[in-house]
Amino acid sequence: MAYRRILTLARFTLLEAWRTRLPGLFLIALALACGTAYFFQQLAITESVRLQIIFSAAASRLAAVFVLGLYILTSIVREFNDKGLELTLSFDLRRADYVVGRLLGFLLIGTVMALMASIPQLLLAPAAAVAQWGISLALELAIVTALSLFCVMTFTQLMPAAAFVAGFYVLARALSAIQLMSTSPLAVENPVSRQFVGWLIDGLTLIMPALDRYTQSAWLADAAAGWAAIGACATQAVLYVTLLVAAAMFDFYRRNL
Numbered sequence: 001m002a003y004r005r006i007l008t009l010a011r012f013t014l015l016e017a018w019r020t021r022l023p024g025l026f027l028i029a030l031a032l033a034c035g036t037a038y039f040f041q042q043l044a045i046t047e048s049v050r051l052q053i054i055f056s057a058a059a060s061r062l063a064a065v066f067v068l069g070l071y072i073l074t075s076i077v078r079e080f081n082d083k084g085l086e087l088t089l090s091f092d093l094r095r096a097d098y099v100v101g102r103l104l105g106f107l108l109i110g111t112v113m114a115l116m117a118s119i120p121q122l123l124l125a126p127a128a129a130v131a132q133w134g135i136s137l138a139l140e141l142a143i144v145t146a147l148s149l150f151c152v153m154t155f156t157q158l159m160p161a162a163a164f165v166a167g168f169y170v171l172a173r174a175l176s177a178i179q180l181m182s183t184s185p186l187a188v189e190n191p192v193s194r195q196f197v198g199w200l201i202d203g204l205t206l207i208m209p210a211l212d213r214y215t216q217s218a219w220l221a222d223a224a225a226g227w228a229a230i231g232a233c234a235t236q237a238v239l240y241v242t243l244l245v246a247a248a249m250f251d252f253y254r255r256n257l
């Protein structure tokens with residue numbers, strides 16, 4: 001019976017996204033991204049097609065992350081404020097079933113968004129590269145989904161949760177570059193401070209996902225990533241989604257409603 005409740009919640013999440021016009025909003029964002037990429041392609045003197053591919057892929061990726069993360073946060077916060085969560089849990093529903101059901105619905109939404117973002121890229125890049133790029137985007141959105149769900153369960157307020165999600169995502173995207181800069185002999189003049197900063201950054205790389213390895217525009221413009229790289233991204237995504245969902249459940253169970 002538990003799986004029926006989970007599937008019902010997932011279906012409710014999909015219907016909520018449809019009725020709040022989330023697909024239309026994302027289509028507008030994709031249209032703006034592709035239109036701007038075409039504008040830059042017309043301005044470029046050399047490598048115009050490559051510039052269009054890179055800009056279109058990068059803008060579509062950021063639009064998907066921003067729209068999905070903000071939608072998850074606002075959806076759960078609205079349910080907190082409208083007392084809909086208390087009403088849902090009153091129907092003989094375990095808190096774990098609620099978290100898993102909402103997560104499943106949001107993951108399906110993220111998968112559909114990744115598919116929508118991949119379709120325009122077929123006009124510019126080979127199908128195999130687009131398939132790998134789209135799968136990687138779906139995996140990246142899965143991590144963003146679990147992170148957003150954890151943050152909104154923890155903070156229960158939109159602004160703190162959104163700030164944490166944005167900061168975590170930016171840091172995860174830039175951490176590899178920060179690590180490379182920290183190894184430069186010109187980074188810090190004090191050897192002790194340099195060593196401490198290096199240890200701190202190395203520690204962060206062990207506990208944070210390497211999102212800079214996901215959904216790279218170079219896969220579309222230059223060469224496909226290869227399925228081995230997609231498999232490594234999938235393994236990391238499963239690990240982080242599991243950890244974040246477990247943390248969200250732990251915080252949800254200790255909360256008094």
